[in-house]
Structure formats: structure tokens, C-alpha cells
Amino acid sequence: MTLFEPDTSIYDDRDALREDYQPDSVVGRTEELDAYKAALQPVINGEQPNNVFLYGKTGVGKTVTTRYLLDHLQQDAAAHEGLDLTVLMLNCDGVTSSYQVATRLVNRLRDETRQISSTGYPLAAVYEKLWADLDALGGTVLVVLDEIDTIEDDSILYQLPRARDNDNISEAKLGLIGISNDFEFRQELSSKVKSSLCETELHFPTYDANELRSILERRVEVAFRDDVVDEAVVRYCAAIGARDAGDARQSIELLMKGGDLAREENADRVTEEHVKRGKELLERSRVAEGIAGLTSHGRYILYALLTLHLEDETPVRTRNLRPRYTTICHAVGNDPLVPRRMRDHLGDLTMLGIADVTERNEGRRGGRYREYTLQTIPETVVDALDETIRAVGVHQSLVDGGLRGSAGEVAREF
DNA sequence: ATTCCACAGGAATGAACGGAAC
DNA sequence: GTTCCGTTCATTCCTGTGGAAT
Numbered sequence A: 001m002t003l004f005e006p007d008t009s010i011y012d013d014r015d016a017l018r019e020d021y022q023p024d025s026v027v028g029r030t031e032e033l034d035a036y037k038a039a040l041q042p043v044i045n046g047e048q049p050n051n052v053f054l055y056g057k058t059g060v061g062k063t064v065t066t067r068y069l070l071d072h073l074q075q076d077a078a079a080h081e082g083l084d085l086t087v088l089m090l091n092c093d094g095v096t097s098s099y100q101v102a103t104r105l106v107n108r109l110r111d112e113t114r115q116i117s118s119t120g121y122p123l124a125a126v127y128e129k130l131w132a133d134l135d136a137l138g139g140t141v142l143v144v145l146d147e148i149d150t151i152e153d154d155s156i157l158y159q160l161p162r163a164r165d166n167d168n169i170s171e172a173k174l175g176l177i178g179i180s181n182d183f184e185f186r187q188e189l190s191s192k193v194k195s196s197l198c199e200t201e202l203h204f205p206t207y208d209a210n211e212l213r214s215i216l217e218r219r220v221e222v223a224f225r226d227d228v229v230d231e232a233v234v235r236y237c238a239a240i241g242a243r244d245a246g247d248a249r250q251s252i253e254l255l256m257k258g259g260d261l262a263r264e265e266n267a268d269r270v271t272e273e274h275v276k277r278g279k280e281l282l283e284r285s286r287v288a289e290g291i292a293g294l295t296s297h298g299r300y301i302l303y304a305l306l307t308l309h310l311e312d313e314t315p316v317r318t319r320n321l322r323p324r325y326t327t328i329c330h331a332v333g334n335d336p337l338v339p340r341r342m343r344d345h346l347g348d349l350t351m352l353g354i355a356d357v358t359e360r361n362e363g364r365r366g367g368r369y370r371e372y373t374l375q376t377i378p379e380t381v382v383d384a385l386d387e388t389i390r391a392v393g394v395h396q397s398l399v400d401g402g403l404r405g406s407a408g409e410v411a412r413e414f
Numbered sequence B: 001a002t003t004c005c006a007c008a009g010g011a012a013t014g015a016a017c018g019g020a021a022c
Numbered sequence C: 001g002t003t004c005c006g007t008t009c010a011t012t013c014c015t016g017t018g019g020a021a022t
Helices: A030-044 A062-078 A099-107 A123-138 A155-162 A183-188 A191-197 A209-223 A231-243 A249-264 A272-292 A296-310 A318-332 A340-351 A380-392 A394-400 A405-413
Strands: A052-055 A083-090 A138-147 A173-180 A202-203 A355-363 A369-376
Touching: A030 A052, A030 A062, A030 A202, A052 A062, A052 A083, A052 A183, A062 A083, A062 A173, A083 A099, A099 A123, A099 A155, A123 A191, A155 A173, A155 A191, A173 A209, A209 A231, A209 A249, A231 A249, A231 A272, A272 A380, A296 A318, A296 A340, A296 A369, A296 A380, A318 A340, A318 A369, A340 A355, A340 A369
Parallel strands: A052 A173, A052 A202, A083 A138, A138 A173
Antiparallel strands: A355 A369
């Protein structure tokens, strides 16, 4: 009996919807492509490369365009004698320090037997290794740092472009390409870094609804079998993407989730309804992932917000959230954190899109404060909190602790 | 125009921890 | 073992600030 067999009812090539898919042409970015190409021209001339800084919102084609051009650049460089080009592409998502970037770059340059640990060394020692390895490599090296805005210090952005000037390296010609989702990041850079990193700046505007549509149509063509995807699906995904600042990544993610749902259910078409349910699931996993990354106190604070929400006490200002939070802490036998720290956690929840904040100001009478609401539907939070809170044993203590009403109900359900 | 509320959030500092080097 | 080093989570102290009240 055959246990596994390929399912080709809907997809031709599902990989075309994945984040790492490289389309064979870039849609709607002709101007940016030209400028970018010009900035990379020195590489093929064998000259010292330009440093390039790209910025634009998430999902506007910065990474795709970069990969597309660098692929071509590598192919074309290979055709030229004596042109030795290496591209080091590093996604800095979740990497918060120059130190971590440096260790990752070193490990990228080394084989598995010579990898270094990401802790323990002095920063200068890691840079020493990096320079030595780059020099050993020689030729032209392009270092691409994607999502560069997650790095909280300047150091590597200062060191890399100057490595040659400072005689840290002599053989390799180094070019740095920085990609940022956040324009603010540019302003925050020190002027020393700005002048070298931002030699060439490229701004990627958001996609409009039409551009999103043609991107999606292109992907649908490759990924799905003919006539499997309802026309309304593309329109819907494009609309969602356009609403959230022209984000193609999000649109494509939706498309894939909808397709997966349709396939799981053995449907022969992908409908708007699939995509809508897919959107819901994506939202849930996004929240679950966010909650998984919280500290225990972050969860208590979220739990406090959740119970207040269920009691119709939201929006709630920080001051009024605190008593509920302390109750929860005592229920689990922990000391509550200081208010300053609580604000940090609330800020985290807002960043994750789990909570929403409004600033209020009542002037001399009431002063300035912030009000928080729960941004997602309670069930999503309950689902995600479930395991972690259960592990700490909050639920039972809360019920015993006398939380009444709907909050108690939810607590009981845990 | 000035005062002032009530909090936001920056900066400095420290404890705990994992890893490297000696 | 001890000494460095970087990271994370926390506390303490403090300055900044938008707009109603004066």
C-alpha cells in the first residue's frame, strides 16, 4: 500500500510562494533597478565597490531586487578573467549587536570545523578574525546586511567600510550593502557612519495596488495549476497588502496560506474564503510566536490586559493595569516588577501588535498617559497563553484567588 | 505666557549567565 | 578553578513633554 504520493491537485510549484523564492524578473521596480545597477557597476570594472544603503518598508522588493542583481553580477563577473567576486548575504533579523553580526560573518567564511562560538570573545578579537578571513579570501567582497535596523550599535557599520583605510585588510576590496526597513534608522546613524555607508542611497517606495496585482498574478502563474485560483483571491490578497503599506510579502504569504488550506481540504479551487481563514490562522500564529518570546512577566502583564478586556475595562491606562498585574504576580508567588519595567513590557506587546496604545492628555488636570487595548481577539491570546501559563500554574491560583466573572471563566477554561 | 500634572522613556548601573582563555 | 567578555532582564534616577488650567 502506498502511504505517500505527490499531491498535484492545486500546486505546480509551491516553492514559488516561499519567502526565499527568486523570481526571474523583478516587477514594478525599473527605476530602482537602474539606479542600483549603476551603483554596482564599479564591481565589474574591478574598482573599489560603492557602499549602498537601501531603505523602504517591509515587502517592497528590497531583498528580491538585491538578490536578483547580485546573482547577475556574480554570473557576469565569472565571465571576466581576474574578477574574483564573493557575496556574503546576512539577514540580521533577530541579531541585535555588531558583535553577533561579526561572528556570523566569520562563520559564514569558515567551514564547519572552524566555526567560532557567538559568545566569549572580546569584540576586537572577532574583528581580527574577520579581517584575517576576508583578506585570505581576497578579490572583491560584497557584504549585504539585510534588516540592518535590528542592530543596536554602530560599530560594525563603522568598521566594515573603513577596514581597508585602517589597514585591517589589504587584499580584499570590500563593499557594504545595508538594507533597512526603517527610514528612521538612517537618521539615527552617527555622521561618520552615514557618510561612508550612505554613499549611494536607494529608496524603495511601496507598491500600489496594481503593482501588487501583477506581482501576485505572476506568482500565481508559476505556483498554481491553471484556473485553480479564483480571480477574487488575487484581488483580495492585493487589497490586504496595499492596505498595509504596499507589502508584497504579506500578500504572497496570504496566498500561500489560502492555497495550503484549500489543499488540506481537498478543494479543487482556492477561494477568497480559504484566504480569509488563512489570514486568521496567520494572525494566530503570529500572536503565538510573539507570546512565546515573552518573559514570564511579559505574560502576566498580557494576562492582566486580557482579563481586563474580558471585563470590558479596556482601554486601560498603565496605572489601572498595575493592580491586576500585581494580583496575578502574587497569585503565582512572584514579586511584581517596578512600573518602569512594566512600561517596557507594554511597549513590547504593542510592538508585537498584540496590544494597541493610544496616548491621552488631560493637561494640568490629568497629565499625559497611555491607554492600552487588546489588539487581537481574546481566543487567540488564550490559546497562546494556555501552555505557558498552565506551566506556571497561574490559572488555578487565579480562580482560587477570587478573580470573578468572565475572567474567572477564562481562567477555568485553561 | 506660564504653570504643572502624570506619566513616558532615556541613561546608568547591576546581577545572573553562558562561553572562551588561561 | 578564575578572569574576561557580551547579553539579557531588571532597578534606580532622572529629564522630557503636550495641553488644560491659571
